Each structure stands twice: as C-alpha cells, then as structure tokens.
Amino acid sequence: MRTEALIIGAGPAGLSAAIELGQRGIETLVVDEYPVPGGRLLGQMYQSQSGWWIGRRVAEDLLERLGRFPNVHLMLETSVSGLAHAGGGWTATFSQRAGTVDAQAVLIATGATEVPIPLPNWTLPGVMTVGAAQTMANVHGVRPGERGIIIGFGALAFAVADELTRAGVDLAGIVLPPLQGPSQWLGTVQDQWRRLRDVVHLGPRWARAATPLVASDFWLERVMAGAPQKGIPALGTVLRPNVAAIAMAGEEAVSGVWLQRVDRRGTLVGEPWHEAVDFACLSGGLRPVPDLAAATGAAMKSSRSGLHDVPIFGPVGETTAPGIFAAGNVLGIEGAPVAMAQGQLASIGVLRHLSGNPTEWAAEQAAFSRALEVARERAPLVFDRAWSQIHEEIRQAWTNRPKEG
Template identity: 35%
Template sequence: MQKHDAVIIGAGPAGLNAAIALRKHDLNVLVIDEFPHLGGRLLGQLHEEPNGEWWNGIKEAEKLVNEAKALNTEMLTNVSVHHIQRKDGAFVVHTNRKNYEAKNVLIATGAAETANPIPGWTLPGVMTIGAAQVMTNVHRVRVGEKGIVIGVNVLAAAIARELLLAGIRLHSLALPINNAVTDEQSHPKMVMERLSRIAHLAPSPLLRFGGKFAKYKWAQNIAVSFYPKKGINMWDVPIHLRKAVKEINGTEQVESVTMVDITKDGEIIPGTEEEIPVDFVCIAGGLYPLAELAAVVGVPFKYVEPLGGHVPVHNEKMETPVEGVYVAGNITGIESAKVARAQGKVAGLSIAFRMKKDAAIQKEIEKAMDEVKTTRDNATIQFHPEIARGRDDIHAQFNKYLNG
C-alpha cells in the first residue's frame, strides 16, 4: 500500500493551509473530509470587518482550494474517518472508503456545537445555529419564516446577522431557561460579563453595547438589573438578557416557544409566560473541540476552559506528545477561522521539518508561529476573553509531558 507522507483529516482552513505548506515542500499529502465540499466551516461564514469589508468564507475557501489544486494536492470529499491506528512507527487511517497509511497525520477536525437543551428541542425545526448557517449560506434554503435564537453569545450574534442578511426573520435572541446544563448560558450576569470582556474586539453592535460596561462589575450589575424589558435592539432584532425560553412547543414540528421573564439571577418570574409563534428555533450554546480521533490514537488531553473544554495536548509547533500526530484549528481551542488557517501552516511546516530535517524549514516555522500570534492579536472575533492564557496553559502542559 502507498504510504503518504501525511494524511490530513479535515479540509477546513487549518487542513487546507497545512496541505499547501506540505505540497510546497513537495511532500505526498492526502486531505480527507466528510462534507461534500472542500472548505470546512469556512463555508457559510460571513461577517463585516471593522474596515467595512465583508469576510466571505466561501470565497476564502475557494482561494485555499484553488491554491491546493494548483499544487496537485490529493483531496477527497464524502469520506469519513472512524479510527486512526498506530502501526510500526506510522499510522493507518480507517475510513468508510478504505484504509490509508501515513507517516504523519494532522487532525484538523474543528469543533462541534454545544447545546442549550430545553424541553422540546428534539422537534423538527429546532436546529443548532451552525446548522441554520450552513442551510442559509451554503445550500441557500430557508430554514423557516420566523424563528428565535436561544443563547446570547458571539456565535449567536454572528450567525443571527447572517440569517437577517438572507431575509429570514427573527423574533429575538434570548437566554435558555436555567437548568443543570444551561448554567452560565442562562445566567444574565454571567452572559453580560462574558460579552463585556470581549467587547473591545468586535465591530458588532451587541459587543459594542457590552463594551460600555466593560471595566466595572458594578456597571454590569446595574446594566443587568435595569435591562430593558423590550430588550436592546441589534439590527432591529431584540437581544434579551432578562427573558428566557422555557419550552419549545409543537406536536409534529415547532409551532411556538414559551418565553418567561427572569430575575437578574436567572430565576423565572411567575405569571410572565408568553407564547410566541415561530416555525424554527436555533440553539446557540457555543462550540467545543471535536477531538475524538486524537483520543483514539492516544494523544493525552487537558481541560482548558478558555479553549472550549478538553483539548489534545500540543505545543506551538502543533505537535502532540504522540510523535507523528499533529493538530491544528479549532480542535486545539475555539478561535476564528483566520487563526485556524495560520495554525494549519505551522502544522504543515512542522511535518515537513520532521520529514526533511532542513534548517531552512525551521526558520519558516518560527515565522508561521509569529503569524498565528499576530492573527490572534488582531482577531475581530474572539470566543473567550482569556484565550491567550488558555494557549499558555496547553503549551505548558506539553512541556510538562515531555520533561516528565
């Protein structure tokens, strides 16, 4: 069987950019993705940059795919990986098509969405906010006539805007009702605090709004205590911090949601139930690194909350403690697609260095690592205020791991 220098799992910004770096060093690469189109979750992203230009993920994906194609990169869609096995110092990547042998593997599987589970969330018409994004911007099919977003966070705000651009109506963005799972996502003060700490980064009115209360806890408290009943409008859609969705109603599909007023601590105010007719519901609970393949190939993990939960241990060169296994993109922590793309380049170069031991590549790696930091510092979308601390934590864990 042919042994690839590298098999890359995931054709998103990280995977594609890694493939480009590897092909530039003339290494034999195979990129695998289970989605029908290359580009990963770049496909569907659409937001306005501070300079007023639009970042269109579909176009960004096209650029990467075209560059990879020009370098004769082998790329497969509709192929799912279900296991990676270590064998004689190399790897066997098991897929639904066949097994591929590789001297190195890069796991760039991105993230999955965390849910805000509330009663009725299994009804047809209830979907993750990411599902609505893909249906709207990639497949160009309307998810419904009028809906509601459950969850107030960066992901919710970004995609709500995209739905509005496509002419889909939203009743509002509101919090999920408090339960053991929704926890911080359902707590007005915690949501406000999170929003205010990332406010300085973002161009969107929601985050600008949060920014007014950035520095002072007392200001946040007041803002939550006196938060307007009607919500605060963003692009003509109310954002609610003092209203929560308690239940999703319907028999065969979504017909309405039940909304209630809540105290500043997230408790239901009795007698405030209101039934709101909607035909779709988007659940926006955030993202977590999708790292199953790193786990089955034996990479150790660390829990780092600012990165989105359990993250495979890795260093700034995107190496894991398992020699020959690399990670890049959202599997290493939830950040923007631009950071993922920059990390992909580092990972590709690190693999190239392992194969060629060329000192010139070492220099390229240093430069690419700087690019990751610059991209992070200039990010206009950030999912957690303490991302830099999270990064330090996971890199320190790698060193601890290697030095016993």
C-alpha cells in the same frame, strides 16, 4: 494506500497545511467527511471595518492554490473513524469506504462542533443549532423559517443573528437559555451577559460608545436586568437579556416558544408566556472535536465539563504521540485566520518529522508564528475567553512534559 502525510479535515487549518506540504513536494492526502472542502469557512460571512469577510471566497482561494500541486490529493465524503500506530507510522480507517491508508505523519484538523441546549420539546422539527441555521442561510441559500428566535448568548449567536436579519429573516430576538436543570454548564446569567463584551466592537456607533458600560460588571448587571421586556435593539434584531426560553411548543413542528422573565440572579420570575415562531436556533457554544487525537494516545488536557478537552501540543502543532500533529479548532475555538496560521505552523512539524531534522524550516516557523499572533490580535470574534488561559497552561504542560530518553 500509502502517503507521506495524511490530513484529516479540509477546513482552513487542513487546507493551509496542505498548501505548505504541497509546495515542498510532500505526497499528501486530505480527507474530509463533507462533500465540499472548506470546513466552516463555507458559512462564514461578516462585515468588518476593512470590508466584508466572505469565508467561501477564502476557501475558493485556498483550493485554487492547492490545485497547483499534483502531489496533494483530496478525498471527500470520507470520515476517518480510527488511527492505529503501525510500522513506525499510522494507519487510518474510514467509516464510509473500504480500505485503509498508511501515513508517516498525520495532521488532525477536525475542527469544532456545537453544544446543544436541551430544553423541553427541543427535538421538534424547526429547532436547530445556530450553526445549522447559518449553513442553511449562507451555504444553501435557504431561509430556516419565517420568524425565529435565537436561544443563548455568544459570539456565534450574535454573528448569525446579524446574518439572518440581513437575509431578511424576522427574528423575535436573542434570549437567554434556561440556566437551571441540564443546561447549568452554560454558566450564570452574568456569564451570558458578559459575552456581549466579545461583540460590542462590531455593533453600531452607539453600542461601541457603551463599551465602558459593558466592561463593568456593576453596570452590565443593572442595564441587562433592567432592560425592557421587548428588548434592546441590536444586530438587526433585539437582545432580550432578562428573558429566558424555558420550552419549545408545537405538535408536529415547532410553532412557538415559552418564555419567562429572569432576575439578576438568573432566577425565573413571574408567569411564562408563549410567542409564535416557526424555527428556533440553540446556541450553547462550540467545543473542539478531539476524539481522534485522544484515540492515538496523545496526552490530553481535560476539563471538568469536557467542553475544553484538547491535546497538549507544542509550538508546531506536535502532540505527545509520535507523528501526530494538530491544528485549528481541534486545539481551541478561534476564527478561521487563526486556524490557517496554525495549519501552516503544523506543516513545519510534519516536515521535520518526515525529514528527521528537528531544526530545519526555522525562518518559516518564525513567519508563521508571527502570522498567528497577528491573526489573534485582529480576530473580529472571541468565542470563549477561557481559551487564552487554557493555551497558556498547555504551553507550560508542553515545556514540563516528560521527555523520552
């Protein structure tokens, strides 16, 4: 099989790029390993000041627009397992089906994945990642259980707590992860508490009024360390900022969680106690899925933890591997509107590569760059503040990269 452009990933980044390529007549194949296109849009749902954001509707709109272009084809339930440079283009191999596809340009839009939190008994049925609970509730309309607990502070944990309680699920609250042992990379207890800054604007009026308090390390530490053991009501549940989950309990399925108090240094204090739950959601954060980009030989920006590894990329999603482009969460964790603008920008890179003209589509590039800035300014959730610094370093690395010839 041959195509001009291959897009790996039918999330908001991949679909937005496909629409731009489709309307410019480019023969495009979009491949996704999931049976339904839309990527992580399918599970997203939250209320902003301008009303409800329902990711599934955004995905339906993108697909309706994509359906207008007979030159764009969707191949689902197909995982791309490899990319090899061949004959000036790239050959993709699949893991579920025979055959390969040859493409002149490839856009990698493989998104992000969750980082689990290993704690004793975490393999018991009923223990899941917070994104899995989001998919069960928002995509499949299934309650993950009757009474659950969320372990780990972070934008996704707070968003999903809100979504689950709106769906009528009883939560024992949001507690800290174990901050010693194999979970040390989750940071200090202060790092966990600081994540409240990313969502305080979404809370009720009294929470928004507390923004200056949350913004100050001094006050944040005092309020969080001094919170009552039963927690602070928020997001339809309770935040329990000085309680950590230390182990799951149960025989054949999870039946409870062991909790223990922590002090302001994150040290466990006092005796552990047991609380009954029939499901638990682990929220260790999100990380990009850059493996295919790395396999092409594209220069990568590596991080000590591996959680921030991304390809070095230019203004229109170009990587240092010729004909390989990237967009969306594979470049860093941000929301869907940002991924959509990145997909549109990367389509310009693909078009220029196919035509051999590096300066065409300048007006579109300017419009999409502006859309990206606006999407960032309006983003309701900040997943990890490290990304803006990493993106700045990548901009410098791109400018200073060794040039051919």
